[in-house]
Amino acid sequence: MTEPGPVAAERAAAEAWFAHHGLPWFVDDVRAVVRRRLRRTPVLLVALAAVVVGxxxxxxxxxxxAPSYDVIAGISAALATVVVYALVALRTMPIARWALRRALRSLGLLLPLATRALPILMLFITFLFINTEVWQVASALHGGVLWAAVLCFGAIAMGFLVPRLAQELDQFDDRVQLEEVLAGTARTPLAAAAARMEASDIDLPDQAQVTGLQMVNLVLVLVVAQAVQVFLLVIAVFVFFLAFGKLVIDPSVITAWVGAKPTYPPGPHVVSVELLHVSFFLAGFSGLYFTVVAITDELYRKEFFTVIMEELARAVSMRVIYRMLRDGDQDEARGSIVE
Structure with missing residues (x-):
């Protein structure tokens, strides 16, 4: 058994890097398997199974x-079926592991994120918190309806975020330069290979184009990176409103707003159900509001979108070198056959 050549070894290191950073579909062999499992027949079978389970x-x-939970439970079960298929058959487990690591590492960003985003956000959202109609609407949302409303906010946020990230990617891979590739691959397993590329005659814009499943994978990773920030902000808003409501909103005021005495979960009467509902509802709305502002307002983009662009630049740069290594690996294999 022959030892792998240097190009093959660097390519293997690049594939391991992709898997560790939530980009398994950047690997040629994995992408070929995923394509087969995304054909019409297996997709239809999974969709049928999801409907039956839901x-x-x-x-x-x-x-x-528990009739108020039946619809949301059915939708959740159907989504869980699809997620299991994606994790196992579509090789997205590396994405899930990366997302979990990313979320855990980002816990330390909660305080800085809250201090930068909450002041401006609270100027807008606090007026809703002391609004009678908001309390009436939120307190009337029981069970799965409240969860469905918050999930609707999340779906709308993704509807704004995904096209914007795809647009950022399309603009970036059209104008990528050698300096950006070298910077993006610094302190990675492909740093040496990138340095060798300086003497190569390679059309960078053509090599940097990200399409198909690779674009889906990269956009998904960018969405996760942004979603972690939004989720941390949602937690901060939820905790803030619980504390603020407990401090300044008297139970008699809640009674006047919703037309009934506040109710409490089992145990000590610390936080009313109505306050929980309003805080949860407004936290979900804050996540939607922050997502829209973060991708449209220039100040927020500088504060919160920089990490996303760094992830994008690094992934595209690594892919450029990986494609160069793939071509070199093929040349190396042809040379060994000739010998």
């Missing part, structure tokens, strides 16, 4: 006496 779960939950 309907069955909704019927079971409804029969147990």
């Amino acid at each position: 309907v069955g779960t909704a019927l079971v939950v409804g029969a147990t006496g």
Whole structure:
């Protein structure tokens, strides 16, 4: 058994780097497997299984006496079926592991993020918190309806975020320069290979083009990176409103706003159900508001979008060198066959 050549070894290191950073579909062999499993027949079978599981779960939950949760439980079960297929068959487990590591590492950003984003955000959102109609609407949202409303905010935020990230990617890979590739691959397994590229005659804009499943993978990673920031902000807003409401909103005021005495979860009467509902509802709305502002306002972009652009530059740069190594590996293999 022959030892792999230097190009093959660097390519293997690049593939390991992609997997560790949540980009498994950048690897040629993995992408080929995913393409086969995204054909019409397996996708239709998974969709049918998701519908059966979702309907069955909704019927079971409804029969147990919790009708307000049946729809959301059914949707959750159907989504869980699709997620399991994606994790196992579509090789997205590296993305999930990267997302978990990213979330844990980002916990230290909660305080800096809150101090920079919350002041401006609170000027807008606090007026809603002391609004009678908001309390009436939020307190009337029971069970799965409240979760569905917050999930709707999240879906709308993704609808704004995904096209913007795809646009940023399309603009970046059209104008990538050698200096950006060298900077993006610094302190990575491909730093030496990138340095060798300086003497190569390579059309960088052509090599940097990200399309198909690779674009889906990269946009998904960028969405996760931004979503972690939004999620941390949502937690901060939720905790703030719980504390603020407990401090300044008297139970008699809640009674006047919602038309009934506040109710409390089992245990000590610390935070009312109505306050929980309003805080949760406004926290979800704050996540939507912050997402839209972060991708449109220039000040917010400088504060919160810089990390996203760094992730984008590094991934595109690594892919450029990986494609160069792939071509070199093929040349190396042809040379060994000739010998």
